[in-house]
Amino acid sequence: MDAFETVVAGMLSQQGYWVWPSYKVKLTKREKSQIGRASSPRWEIDLVAYRGATNQILAVECKSFLDSRGVTLRALTDADTRFAVRFKLFHDATLRRVVLSRLARQLIEVKACAPKPVVQLCLAAGRVATAEDRKGLHKHFAKKRWQFWDEKWIGDCLERMAASGYQNDVATIVAKLTLRTRRYEAGDATDNVKLSVKPHRTPRCIPIRRDPLVMPVRRQS
Numbered sequence: 001m002d003a004f005e006t007v008v009a010g011m012l013s014q015q016g017y018w019v020w021p022s023y024k025v026k027l028t029k030r031e032k033s034q035i036g037r038a039s040s041p042r043w044e045i046d047l048v049a050y051r052g053a054t055n056q057i058l059a060v061e062c063k064s065f066l067d068s069r070g071v072t073l074r075a076l077t078d079a080d081t082r083f084a085v086r087f088k089l090f091h092d093a094t095l096r097r098v099v100l101s102r103l104a105r106q107l108i109e110v111k112a113c114a115p116k117p118v119v120q121l122c123l124a125a126g127r128v129a130t131a132e133d134r135k136g137l138h139k140h141f142a143k144k145r146w147q148f149w150d151e152k153w154i155g156d157c158l159e160r161m162a163a164s165g166y167q168n169d170v171a172t173i174v175a176k177l178t179l180r181t182r183r184y185e186a187g188d189a190t191d192n193v194k195l196s197v198k199p200h201r202t203p204r205c206i207p208i209r210r211d212p213l214v215m216p217v218r219r220q221s
Contacts, residue, residue: 002062002064003064003170004062004063004064004066004124004126005021005022005046005047005062006021006170006171007154007170007171007174008047008060008062008124008149008154008171009021009047009049009171010161010167010169010170010171010172011154011157011158011161011171012047012049012058012060013169013171014157014160014161014164014167014171014172015051015157016051016053017049017050017051017058018049018050018051018052018112019047019048019049020047020048020049021046021047022044022045022046023044023045023047023048023103024042024043024044024045025042025043025044025045025099025102025103025106026042026102026106027040027042027043027098027099027102028102031098031102034094034098035092035094035095035098035099036094043099045059045060045061045099045103046060046061046062047059047060047062048060048103048107050107050112050113050117052113052114054118055113055114055116055117055118056117056118056120057103057104057107057113057117057118057119057120058120058122058147059089059099059100059103059119059120059121059122060122060123060124061087061089061090061121061122061123061124062123062124063086063123063124063125063126064125064126064127065125065126065127066126066127068127069127069129070125070127070128070129070130070133071123071125071127071128071129071133071137072128072129072130072133073132073133073136073137073140075087076090076091076123076137076140077136077140079091087123089121090121090123090146096121100119100121101119103119104117104119120145120146120147121144121146121147122146122147122148122149123141123146123147123148123149124149124154125148125149125150125151126151126154127151128150128151134150137150138150158171158174158175158178158179159175159179161175161176162175162176162178162179
């Protein structure tokens with residue numbers, strides 16, 4: 001798990017999710033044939049998160065892009081662009097259906113989640129190329145009923161984590177150090193500054209029967 005994935009995993013954990021990094025989905029021979037990758041190894045997802053209260057599974061792809069131009073709308077909407085290869089699950093509907101369905105079955109079989117979970121695809125991006133790309137990406141993801149987390153969302157999560165109690169994990173330590181640095185820059189080195197933190201809005205649980213791209217999971221006899 002790379003550094004950016006570690007930070008995103010810490011944020012999800014703070015929001016009540018159990019998180020598995022670098023989760024490998026074991027596809028059957030038939031499923032590999034369906035996606036046109038007969039010799040494909042196990043499909044790996046950057047982060048898989050599960051919340052029992054909503055029976056919700058998040059399949060999260062993490063792209064930091066911190067020292068690059070950032071993610072663009074075209075990379076997620078134009079399958080012919082050279083960057084599309086980095087977003088296979090977002091471009092290939094058959095691949096997405098097969099992998100997410102198998103992911104849910106796999107978690108059910110090992111009793112890591114309850115039956116009939118809601119599975120949702122997500123993208124966490126550390127940088128977005130332009131304001132126009134940001135607007136377009138949020139609109140595109142809302143239309144697809146996916147979740148898009150940009151650097152603003154990440155920053156808001158870090159602020160909430162900085163205001164929480166001490167946790168010995170990377171994301172919380174980064175959040176508290178960042179906030180302390182901001183306080184010094186503002187001329188206040190004390191810890192008695194009240195934080196203006198927006199209330200957390202948890203990801204919305206969407207019924208899978210309304211989304212043709214998020215498939216209900218049936219028990220196999």
